[in-house]
Amino acid sequence: MSDKNFYITTPIYYVNDVPHIGHAYTTIACDVMSRYKRLKGYDVFFLTGTDEHGQKIQQSAEKQGITPQALVDKIHLNFKDLWRVLNISNNDFIRTTEERHIKTVQAVFKKLMDQGDIYKGTYQGYYCVPCETYVPESSMGENKTCPDCGRPLTIMTEESYFFKCSKYVDKLIKYYEENLSGVMPKIRYNEIMSFLKSGVRDQSVSRTSLKWGIPVPGDEKHVIYVWFDALINYISALGWPDDGQGKFKKFWPDAYHMVGKDIIRFHCVTWPLMLLALGIDLPKSIIAHGWWTFNGEKMSKSKGNVIDPFKMAEEYGLDAFRYFLLREVPFGNDGDFSELALVGRINSDLANDLGNLLNRTLQMIESYRGGVVPSGAVNSELKDFAAKTLEAVDLNLNKFAFDEALKSIWAFISRANKFIDETEPWKLAKDAAQADKLDCVLLSLYEALRFIALLIAPFMPDTADKMLAQLGVESLGGYDAFEFGKGADNKINKAEVLFPRIDIKEWQKNYEAKREELRKRMESLNLENKDIKDVEVKDAPAENVIEHEAEIGIDDFKTVEMRVAKIIKAEEIKKSKKLYKLEVDLGYETRTVCSGIKAFFTTEELDGKRVILVCNLKPAKLCGIESNGMILAASVKKDGVSEQLTLVVPEADIPLGSRVS
Numbered sequence: 111m112s113d114k115n116f117y118i119t120t121p122i123y124y125v126n127d128v129p130h131i132g133h134a135y136t137t138i139a140c141d142v143m144s145r146y147k148r149l150k151g152y153d154v155f156f157l158t159g160t161d162e163h164g165q166k167i168q169q170s171a172e173k174q175g176i177t178p179q180a181l182v183d184k185i186h187l188n189f190k191d192l193w194r195v196l197n198i199s200n201n202d203f204i205r206t207t208e209e210r211h212i213k214t215v216q217a218v219f220k221k222l223m224d225q226g227d228i229y230k231g232t233y234q235g236y237y238c239v240p241c242e243t244y245v246p247e248s249s250m251g252e253n254k255t256c257p258d259c260g261r262p263l264t265i266m267t268e269e270s271y272f273f274k275c276s277k278y279v280d281k282l283i284k285y286y287e288e289n290l291s292g293v294m295p296k297i298r299y300n301e302i303m304s305f306l307k308s309g310v311r312d313q314s315v316s317r318t319s320l321k322w323g324i325p326v327p328g329d330e331k332h333v334i335y336v337w338f339d340a341l342i343n344y345i346s347a348l349g350w351p352d353d354g355q356g357k358f359k360k361f362w363p364d365a366y367h368m369v370g371k372d373i374i375r376f377h378c379v380t381w382p383l384m385l386l387a388l389g390i391d392l393p394k395s396i397i398a399h400g401w402w403t404f405n406g407e408k409m410s411k412s413k414g415n416v417i418d419p420f421k422m423a424e425e426y427g428l429d430a431f432r433y434f435l436l437r438e439v440p441f442g443n444d445g446d447f448s449e450l451a452l453v454g455r456i457n458s459d460l461a462n463d464l465g466n467l468l469n470r471t472l473q474m475i476e477s478y479r480g481g482v483v484p485s486g487a488v489n490s491e492l493k494d495f496a497a498k499t500l501e502a503v504d505l506n507l508n509k510f511a512f513d514e515a516l517k518s519i520w521a522f523i524s525r526a527n528k529f530i531d532e533t534e535p536w537k538l539a540k541d542a543a544q545a546d547k548l549d550c551v552l553l554s555l556y557e558a559l560r561f562i563a564l565l566i567a568p569f570m571p572d573t574a575d576k577m578l579a580q581l582g583v584e585s586l587g588g589y590d591a592f593e594f595g596k597g598a599d600n601k602i603n604k605a606e607v608l609f610p611r612i613d614i615k616e617w618q619k620n621y622e623a624k625r626e627e628l629r630k631r632m633e634s635l636n637l638e639n640k641d642i643k644d645v646e647v648k649d650a651p652a653e654n655v656i657e658h659e660a661e662i663g664i665d666d667f668k669t670v671e672m673r674v675a676k677i678i679k680a681e682e683i684k685k686s687k688k689l690y691k692l693e694v695d696l697g698y699e700t701r702t703v704c705s706g707i708k709a710f711f712t713t714e715e716l717d718g719k720r721v722i723l724v725c726n727l728k729p730a731k732l733c734g735i736e737s738n739g740m741i742l743a744a745s746v747k748k749d750g751v752s753e754q755l756t757l758v759v760p761e762a763d764i765p766l767g768s769r770v771s
């Protein structure tokens with residue numbers, strides 16, 4: 111038995127939900143960690159599944175005239191299908207209606223009842239009679255109405271079992287004080303600590319008003335409350351308490367739960383309190399990630415902007431989608447999903463940086479060395495860089511900093527691309543005396559690619575396989591087995607395009623047509639579309655306007671193409687007192703812009719700043735540099751000279767390339 115074990119879980123998803131980007135995100139993140147750990151030589155147990163009990167399932171089944179079991183047997187497949195499409199490498203898929211789960215839940219309940227930690231009392235709450243459901247105060251409508259049907263709620267009292275969780279709160283606080291990574295990231299840790307310190311009441315863990323659930327052992331008119339039932343999946347899948355196969359003993363000590371930030375109270379408070387009561391060690395860490403918005407707006411069905419992961423994978427390619435989700439935002443933060451930003455990353459990071467490196471290298475090996483990787487020495491700088499990159503990837507993935515891990519991999523890819531430009535192999539190839547040097551260059555590049563395939567394999571497994579096939583390598587091996595230089599004498603295969611570039615103009619046209627079609631369809635369905643109107647930008651009334659320009663029509667204004675851009679590099683222009691040379695990133699391309707703002711900012715202040723760029727201004731030569739656009743700024747002028755100047759910046763973190771109107 112390996113002593114390196116790793117157990118990672120997604121939440122079990124509510125089976126009645128339509129799988130969306132949030133489900134995809136959590137599960138892909140867990141998949142990346144699992145694949146990474148396997149390559150590090152760990153025994154991995156990766157668990158996901160579905161939460162199949164509760165009122166809503168019962169009601170949906172009644173409406174369809176089938177049993178709840180028949181319903182969940184059918185719809186849980188939506189999730190299984192998605193995981194297959196997204197290339198998820200889970201080891202198990204647990205359903206809360208399975209016998210193995212029910213047995214464990216009842217064992218937990220009985221144990222806690224026997225030791226006096228579950229007791230009978232009365233539960234009181236706001237209840238919707240037609241919907242037959244309790245409504246927590248946090249989700250009530252105005253004047254205490256039901257959020258689903260809008261009818262007034264009534265206070266209802268019923269007999270209920272309670273979990274005496276208050277008894278264990280101090281113990282949990284102490285545990286978290288000693289285990290700062292018990293909840294990650296820090297912001298969620300703090301949130302949980304202050305919640306715990308504000309006091310936790312005993313929790314109702316059974317219902318008599320509901321039938322579709324696991325019966326309380328010995329008191330069958332009660333069913334166990336769905337959250338209590340669902341959380342137990344993390345140990346029922348490991349076979350607790352019987353544990354005939356030793357899975358619980360092996361994997362539980364290295365358990366990690368990944369969750370969305372909306373369900374941390376259940377995971378970081380209720381669940382650990384249950385475990386403390388059961389005398390089970392707490393998981394190593396509970397990691398909470400943020401939410402996705404769409405082009406800066408909250409996703410909702412009525413806006414028609416819910417991202418369908420099936421479609422995204424189909425349209426842009428699975429690996430590009432997986433890469434984008436983990437690269438675009440720091441894990442833990444909220445992220446904005448923009449297809450434009452996705453296209454930008456496909457073109458720059460994947461097609462340009464990675465795809466070109468592979469293509470150029472393979473073509474050179476083919477034409478200069480007949481498709482056989484030369485042997486000899488490797489470039490030591492590239493070799494050292496590879497070792498450092500692996501260290502950075504290890505460090506960051508162990509902190510669940512997926513974006514940072516990818517950044518370090520891409521820094522290595524950039525270095526390798528630059529290595530080609532520096533060594534100019536096409537010149538070396540013309541000089542027979544330089545044959546050894548050319549061998550060294552080609553072997554080093556080949557090894558860099560073999561290494562990159564290994565590094566990206568957890569994130570983009572199919573791409574790694576494609577790279578290996580072209581490189582003529584049979585298996586991935588593990589990180590420990592990798593030796594820089596060992597690929598000498600390999601025979602490469604034909605170079606093929608990894609990620610085709612997307613024509614941005616063509617894409618934009620199709621995208622807008624697609625959005626327009628969606629909008630029309632929504633209108634024809636007579637859906638609530640006031641939300642869409644709300645987001646149209648309203649012009650603020652101008653104050654202190656001294657000089658007006660001549661009036662223009664909206665169509666004139668529309669001819670000015672302004673977009674959100676980021677300054678990625680600001681440089682002095684020696685000859686000019688006023689100008690800076692700026693490199694700006696529009697998400698889909700970068701440009702050089704000369705801007706007369708030198709008197710007001712240092713180059714450091716400008717680096718990384720998001721600005722508004724007028725994109726369709728005719729190029730102009732300033733101090734010998736071609737400037738392609740203009741950055742918007744507001745200024746106070748005296749005698750035609752700016753005395754004070756500030757840049758116009760987007761207020762929120764909106765994707766680069768977003769149009770300003």
Ligand SMILES: [Zn+2]
Pocket residue numbers: 238239240241256257258259260261
């Ligand atoms: Zn209702």
